[in-house]
Amino acid sequence: MSKILILYYSQSGQLTEIVKNFAKPFGKSDNYSVTYANIEPVKEYGFPWKGYEFFDAFAESVNRIPCEIKPLNLGDEDFDLIVFAYTAWYMSPSIPSNSFLLSDQAKRIFKDKPVITLLGVRNMWVVAQEYVKEKIADLGGNLVGNIVLRDRAENLTGIITISYFLFSGKKDRFLGFFPKPGISNTDIAGVEKYGEIVKNHLINNNLDSLQEDLIKAKAVKINPYLSTTEQMAYKRVFTKWTKFILKKGGPGNPDRKTRVRIFACYFPFAILVIAPIEYVFFLIFAPFRLKSIKKEIKYLSGVKLKSNI
Ligand SMILES: Cc1cc2nc3c(=O)[nH]c(=O)nc-3n(C[C@H](O)[C@H](O)[C@H](O)COP(=O)(O)O)c2cc1C
Known part of the structure; x- marks a missing residue:
């Protein structure tokens, strides 16, 4: 089994x-057992989000500073395949998910095991995934597959609808005419087909070629404009704001309130003004960068680390 x-x-x-839809194909046979382990922070992040708390989570997300999490009740059980399902917060794995990656328990669980990452995000995830790839390698795991479910709305529309979703907790149409926020029900139901592909590779003991088949089945799609913008924004903007906020202390520290609030004002400006300008520059220069864009798409769709290629 x-x-x-x-x-x-x-x-x-x-x-x-x-996650539940992905695992459906494994539930149809006695040859598999699926264990779900829900990562739980000791101090929950409230949902729906309140404005200040949402922006206060920025510095720790970007700087990958863990929070306290409850140990998973797994004893010393051994597994044949690990699925690490996570969401992105500020281009990083969510703080609770990252906290697990940094835990001692992860060291035992991931060691020498094949791992699949399964993401449920808006549309900016490549920086988070590069970091997760490195962490899995550090833990001794072997990343064999990556599946990304994302919001298919156009970027600006997606920002409006996910903000509505995160701050209201409702997954209906904002103002009655915006598209529904987040990942569509069709895509969520459709993740079962990727579970089927993983199952076939597990049966045939050929997980090493899993990602090729996942890519063919469109389990990952790279948007070169978004991945370029994201990588630039993380390196040049996010890390600088993080330093600025962390100089005034950790989460909940009242001394950093003013800096978090200044960031909260800057954030919509960056999205509404800077990102569209970058888009125009991207379009202008794209014809001269076709070769490097193609190379980047191939790399980011894969599961290998740059250092191992
Ligand atoms: C604080 C915060 C920051 C987020 N930042 C990103 C991001 O950088 N990229 C992205 O694609 N999605 C981002 N999202 C959306 C999440 O990845 C996720 O899709 C959404 O929160 C729903 O996840 P849930 O299953 O935990 O409710 C963010 C969400 C939150 C709460």
């Missing part, structure tokens, strides 16, 4: 639904 462990942290239940 193959034993599969699915690690996840979800606030609204969107990622939980994704």
